[in-house]
Amino acid sequence: MRWLLLKDLRILRRSPLLVGMLVLYPAVIGALIGFAVSNPTAKPKVAIYTGVPIGHRVVTLGGQKIDVSKYAQDLYSSITPIMTSSPAQAVADVRSGQALAALIIPSDTVKQIQSLIATGDGNPTVRVVLNDRNPLERDLVQQALQSRVNAVQSAISSQLLTTIAADLRLVLTGGKISFLGRSLDLLGLRNTRTIVQGAVTSLPAGSTLAPALGQVVRFANVAIDGLALAAPEITSVGTPLTIDQTELSGKTTPTASYAIAIAAVVLLMFVTLLLASGMLALERSENAYGRLIGLLRPSQLLTEKVVLATLCALVLTLTMSAILSAFVAIDWSRFGLWVLALGFGGLAFASLGIAVGALARDVSVASLLAFMISLPIAFIALVPATAVSGGLATALNVISFLFPFRAALQAVSNAFTGIAPSIGLPLLHLVVLTLLFAVLARAALTRFADR
Amino acid sequence: MGVADTPTLSAVALTRRFGERVALSEVSFGLARGELTAIIGPNGAGKTTLLSILAGALPPTDGEVRVAAVLERRAGGRDPSRHGLPRGSVGWVPQEPALYSKLSVAENLRLFARLEGLTDPEAAVTRMLEQTGLADRHRDQVGKLSGGNQQRVNIAIGLLSEPTVLLLDEPSSSLDPRQRARLWEFIGELAQLGTSVLYSTHDVHEAQQHADRVLALEEGRLVFAGSPAEMDWEY
Numbered sequence: 186m187r188w189l190l191l192k193d194l195r196i197l198r199r200s201p202l203l204v205g206m207l208v209l210y211p212a213v214i215g216a217l218i219g220f221a222v223s224n225p226t227a228k229p230k231v232a233i234y235t236g237v238p239i240g241h242r243v244v245t246l247g248g249q250k251i252d253v254s255k256y257a258q259d260l261y262s263s264i265t266p267i268m269t270s271s272p273a274q275a276v277a278d279v280r281s282g283q284a285l286a287a288l289i290i291p292s293d294t295v296k297q298i299q300s301l302i303a304t305g306d307g308n309p310t311v312r313v314v315l316n317d318r319n320p321l322e323r324d325l326v327q328q329a330l331q332s333r334v335n336a337v338q339s340a341i342s343s344q345l346l347t348t349i350a351a352d353l354r355l356v357l358t359g360g361k362i363s364f365l366g367r368s369l370d371l372l373g374l375r376n377t378r379t380i381v382q383g384a385v386t387s388l389p390a391g392s393t394l395a396p397a398l399g400q401v402v403r404f405a406n407v408a409i410d411g412l413a414l415a416a417p418e419i420t421s422v423g424t425p426l427t428i429d430q431t432e433l434s435g436k437t438t439p440t441a442s443y444a445i446a447i448a449a450v451v452l453l454m455f456v457t458l459l460l461a462s463g464m465l466a467l468e469r470s471e472n473a474y475g476r477l478i479g480l481l482r483p484s485q486l487l488t489e490k491v492v493l494a495t496l497c498a499l500v501l502t503l504t505m506s507a508i509l510s511a512f513v514a515i516d517w518s519r520f521g522l523w524v525l526a527l528g529f530g531g532l533a534f535a536s537l538g539i540a541v542g543a544l545a546r547d548v549s550v551a552s553l554l555a556f557m558i559s560l561p562i563a564f565i566a567l568v569p570a571t572a573v574s575g576g577l578a579t580a581l582n583v584i585s586f587l588f589p590f591r592a593a594l595q596a597v598s599n600a601f602t603g604i605a606p607s608i609g610l611p612l613l614h615l616v617v618l619t620l621l622f623a624v625l626a627r628a629a630l631t632r633f634a635d636r
Numbered sequence: 637m638g639v640a641d642t643p644t645l646s647a648v649a650l651t652r653r654f655g656e657r658v659a660l661s662e663v664s665f666g667l668a669r670g671e672l673t674a675i676i677g678p679n680g681a682g683k684t685t686l687l688s689i690l691a692g693a694l695p696p697t698d699g700e701v702r703v704a705a706v707l708e709r710r711a712g713g714r715d716p717s718r719h720g721l722p723r724g725s726v727g728w729v730p731q732e733p734a735l736y737s738k739l740s741v742a743e744n745l746r747l748f749a750r751l752e753g754l755t756d757p758e759a760a761v762t763r764m765l766e767q768t769g770l771a772d773r774h775r776d777q778v779g780k781l782s783g784g785n786q787q788r789v790n791i792a793i794g795l796l797s798e799p800t801v802l803l804l805d806e807p808s809s810s811l812d813p814r815q816r817a818r819l820w821e822f823i824g825e826l827a828q829l830g831t832s833v834l835y836s837t838h839d840v841h842e843a844q845q846h847a848d849r850v851l852a853l854e855e856g857r858l859v860f861a862g863s864p865a866e867m868d869w870e871y
Contacts (some may be wrong), residue, residue, distance in 0.1 A: 188750040196738045472734040475693040476793070479728060480751045 189481070189489045193464050197497075207459060212505055215451030229285045229326040231264040232278035234271060236292030244298050244341065251344050253295060259336060260288075272312070279316050286326040287314040294595075298341065309425050357412045374412065378405035445509045446598040449469060450530060451563060453502045455508035455589060455596075457531050458555040461494035461538025466551035477591065483630050489541050494538055495531035505600075515601050526608055530593030533615040534621035543629035558588075566591040589618050597632045644669050644704050644832040645726070647689065651698035652685050652856075659677035659685045661856045662699065667801060667832040667871065672823070674843035675836040680822030683836035687803050690834070691728035704800060727799035731806045733790040741770055741789050744778055747790045748793045761802035764792040784815035792820075795826070801825060808842065820846045824853065832839070843867075 197204055224570075235257070242254045260266075267284050269275040289312040299305030311331055355362060359373020385398045406550035466485070469472040477486060506515070506523065538555065545551035566585045585591040595610035643666030652660040658680045667673055675683050688694035690701055703725045735744050745764055749757035765771040768788045773781065776788060786811060794802055804823075808816045823846070827833050837843055843850050844864040852860035852867070860867065 188685065188747055192736065192739065192743075192747050195743070199738045298723070471733040472730055472737055473736065474734075475691075475730055476728060476734040476748070479692045480748075613710060 186481070186489045186492075189477075189486070189492055190429055193489070195465075195495050196467075200368050203420055207456060208501055210343040211455030212448075213451040214455070215505075216509075228263065228265045229329060230267055230283065231326060231330070232267045232269050232284035232287040233290075234269045234275040234287070235290040236272075237290055237295050238292070242295055244295055244553050251341060252332040253298075260330070263332070264326070276314050277373065279314050282316070288330060289314070290311075308314035329595045352414055357409060371413060374409050378402055378409065381405065384438065420484055422426075442513060442602045443516060445513055446594060447567070448509065449502050449506050450590065450594045450597050451526065452505055453498050453527060453530050453558050453593065454534050454563060456498035457494040457534035458503055458538040458541065459558050460497055461490045461535040461550060462542035462545065462551040462555045463548050464493060465539050465542030466545050466548045470547045483627060487543075487626055487630065490539050490542065491532060491535040491623070494526065494535035498531045498534070499524070499527055502531075522608060523597070525612070526593070526596035526600035529612045529615040529619075530589060530596060533589035533593065533618045533622070536619040536626065538630060540622045543626045562588040562590045566594065586614075587618075588617055592610050592618065640705065643667055643702075645834075646782070647686070647690065647699070648702065649699040650686065650689055650696045650701070652682075652689060655726045659856050660689070660696070663853070663856075663858045665851055665858065665861055666698075667834055669800070669832055670827050670830045671830070671832050671848050672827045672846065673851060674847035675832045675834065675851045675853060676840055676843050677836075678838075680855075681853040682763070682856040683853055685807055685856075687728075687805050687834070687836060690801075691726055691803050693728065697714040703733070721871075725800055727794035727797065727802040728809060729791050729794035729802070729804040731809065733778075733786040734793070735778045735789055738777060739775055740775050741765070742774040745792060746798065749796050753796045753846060756799060760798075760831045762794050763802070764796055767795070768792045783810045784812065787811060787815070791822075793862060799831065801832045801834065804833070806836050806838070808837065840867075 237253075242252060242257075244251045244253060246614075250622075261297055267278055269278060269287075272289045275284075275289055278284040279287045291310065294309050294311060297309035299307070301309060311334065313327075314426040315327060317342070323492040354360075355373065357373050357374050359376050362369050362371050381398055381401050385395055385402065388395050388398070398410050465487070468477060485549065503523065509515075510517070537558070541554045542551045545554055562584070565581050566588070575580070592611040596608045596615065599608040645663075646666040648664055649660070650660055650663045663682075663686060675686065677683050685694065689696045692701075694698050707801065722828055732811040736747070739747070742765065744762055746757055749760045755846050762771075768791065770785065770788055770792065773785065778786060783791070787807065791804070794804070802823075807823075808819055811819060823835070827848075835849065847864055850860065850862065850864055850867050851858060
């Protein structure tokens with residue numbers, strides 16, 4: 186087997202173009218997929234026009250003031266704002282492609298909000314102009330704007346309800362209010378009821394005022410009971426939901442480390458699959474299979490291809506990870522676990538590769554099959570479980586379970602960062618897949634040898 | 637029967653089925669030491685199947701192959717490898733050159749010499765380079781050689797272990813007349829030195845000229861076994 190291994194390495198050394206492509210292609214694809222999957226979405230460029238003058242961006246609710254510009258800052262943190270001098274300029278920026286969308290805030294927006302609150306008569310409207318050339322980009326910017334507009338609406342309604350609740354409490358219990366610059370004492374329903382009840386008891390018997398004042402007291406009782414119940418509820422509606430967020434695993438894998446893990450596994454997958462399948466198929470293409478099989482057991486031939494592919498891929502993947510670790514923090518003290526995870530992943534992919542190579546009759550078919558298998562299993566494994574509906578999610582999970590990509594990614598990601606408690610389970614999964622594909626390869630080899 | 641008369645290779649009721657199709661049906665014969673034997677027959681007669689079984693590259697469904705009294709391959713064996721049995725007894729030269737085109741002539745020979753488990757691979761390589769007249773081309777990549785020279789390397793690999801039996805599958809099919817003449821001269825010398833040679837061919841005239849004995853296969857059955865002279869009358 187040693188001589189066969191050296192022979193294959195010599196053949197690879199004499200195929201610089203093939204080896205170059207085999208290294209560069211998956212390295213580039215892996216890095217691109219890794220960073221595309223794990224990077225936060227880029228901030229969309231949005232042209233902004235606000236006609237509301239500075240100093241007039243405060244909405245007054247009772248005694249409270251809401252500075253709307255604070256929410257504008259929140260919006261700007263999730264987009265790249267392009268400030269414009271007119272609504273026409275904002276729309277022109279969208280048309281020219283400089284901005285994905287325009288947000289136009291008319292000059293009377295704050296006045297309209299104030300009027301709506303004070304009198305119920307007002308129609309505050311902001312205008313959003315979307316570029317519909319790219320639906321994905323349109324959705325992206327729409328989501329960013331919608332979430333911020335919702336935040337403003339939520340803040341105003343919350344403040345409004347808090348103010349109403351405070352006013353109701355004043356009506357109920359009395360207190361000082363400010364009106365037209367003057368401070369006034371408000372009697373309140375409870376005090377009113379006490380006073381009226383006192384007046385009723387001091388009336389002479391048979392007084393004609395007693396029934397009328399009794400009605401006032403009963404009304405006061407009902408109103409007090411109702412308002413005492415309603416005020417806290419209104420306040421709670423102002424802050425309808427408190428979110429208590431918990432991270433299940435305590436911490437999450439850093440996105441940059443996860444990107445490196447994805448890049449490493451993509452490189453591992455391509456190199457092992459293509460090498461194992463191609464080098465096994467090469468034995469047939471060169472007509473050497475019949476001669477070799479008279480000198481070696483088929484299992485020895487298959488093992489040699491698995492070892493060759495795994496070793497080459499391991500060296501390449503570790504080298505790439507080491508280079509990338511110069512830019513992203515990776516825990517070097519876990520190097521042993523890296524080798525373990527990448528090694529087991531390589532074995533599983535190489536085992537799949539020899540199954541492909543045994544099924545194919547020549548190198549070109551084997552390479553094509555390897556490509557056709559590798560790209561879908563990578564993408565299927567990377568589809569988030571929440572991104573698709575129940576039945577499809579189950580199907581994708583089953584497919585991911587039957588191929589080594591997801592298990593290898595879990596093992597490598599855990600080995601890189603040490604966030605998850607153990608890599609034992611994914612490694613066991615990879616061992617089972619290695620054996621499964623090796624059996625399949627052996628059966629395929631026998632079947633074709635018999636033809 | 638004395639030791640000298642013992643066949644170097646015996647095929648005993650060899651049968652090979654591929655699913656329902658019978659490629660070879662109860663074929664029996666023996667090869668004497670230094671005998672040059674041709675297998676003839678039309679396409680699909682079972683020539684390559686027979687040679688593959690004799691070479692140990694394919695297991696028979698029934699029957700067995702005996703090499704110089706050593707049981708080489710029994711029926712029902714699923715592992716076609718000859719691993720564990722005496723190596724070097726049978727040399728195998730497939731129809732298409734079974735060579736690595738990216739390796740040089742010497743590297744190809746060295747690889748198979750090592751896989752054969754020869755005690756002195758370098759000596760075997762040197763000997764075969766001289767014997768096949770390829771010494772001056774030993775550094776050349778096989779992929780850059782002519783078809784004739786590739787076939788010479790192919791045969792050289794089959795002879796690396798100095799086998800008592802050499803099996804060749806249509807060895808002259810890709811050669812021009814001059815290369816063919818050199819090939820038969822070379823094979824004739826091997827037979828004279830005591831190697832039993834069994835080769836397949838489509839060409840009846842080639843078999844008549846370059847064989848001591850002819851085996852004719854038809855639809856997997858052995859329909860003739862005799863001298864080329866007898867073949868004129870019976871086949």
